[in-house]
Amino acid sequence: MANRPLHMTLNGQSVGPVEVPEDLPMIDYLHEYRNLTGSRLGCGQGICHACVVIVDNPDGTSEEVRTCITGAHYFEGKKIRTIEGHAKRDEAGQVTELNPIQQRFVDEFAFQCSYCAPGFVNAATVLVEKLQRQPIKQSQLEAAIEDSLGHHICRCTGYVRYYSATRHVLTDLGLVKEG
Ligand code: FES
Numbered sequence: 001m002a003n004r005p006l007h008m009t010l011n012g013q014s015v016g017p018v019e020v021p022e023d024l025p026m027i028d029y030l031h032e033y034r035n036l037t038g039s040r041l042g043c044g045q046g047i048c049h050a051c052v053v054i055v056d057n058p059d060g061t062s063e064e065v066r067t068c069i070t071g072a073h074y075f076e077g078k079k080i081r082t083i084e085g086h087a088k089r090d091e092a093g094q095v096t097e098l099n100p101i102q103q104r105f106v107d108e109f110a111f112q113c114s115y116c117a118p119g120f121v122n123a124a125t126v127l128v129e130k131l132q133r134q135p136i137k138q139s140q141l142e143a144a145i146e147d148s149l150g151h152h153i154c155r156c157t158g159y160v161r162y163y164s165a166t167r168h169v170l171t172d173l174g175l176v177k178e179g
Pocket residue numbers: 040041042043044045046047048049050051052066067068069
């Protein structure tokens with residue numbers, strides 16, 4: 001398979017262009033070319049969503065994209081966030097502050113082995129950003145969480161703490177209105 005140059009913005013930094021095989025899955029690009037191994041390869045078939053990254057669209061919206069079934073070249077010119085990009089870091093690269101979702105998942109013991117956690121963090125982060133653009137009513141909250149997290153698979157937990165922690169973050173951030 002031939003190579004083609006690939007360029008994107010990854011966690012706020014412009015990367016590439018670098019020659020990458022035309023059929024390279026995005027998850028392999030992240031792991032092998034960028035040493036970003038936080039996006040997890042689970043099923044490899046588009047089902048578990050452990051591998052998702054966030055794409056920041058030009059219109060200001062954000063969305064999850066599964067990297068196991070999406071070629072790296074799909075991301076040409078796009079803005080991408082991976083799990084490694086959420087926390088604040090000092091100049092030495094050490095994490096100084098987790099994002100609200102990450103911190104809440106830790107505080108509420110939302111995960112066990114954590115293999116699925118990057119996907120859940122990205123899903124909940126996209127949900128936070130969606131509700132920051134358009135808050136919802138309390139009566140819509142459970143459906144919104146289910147819509148965002150429901151397609152992520154966790155083999156360790158009963159999902160209850162992921163959902164509960166997400167509920168608390170959304171409420172604490174003032175994204176859920178009465179009604
Ligand atoms: S590893 Fe990508 S959806 Fe399961």
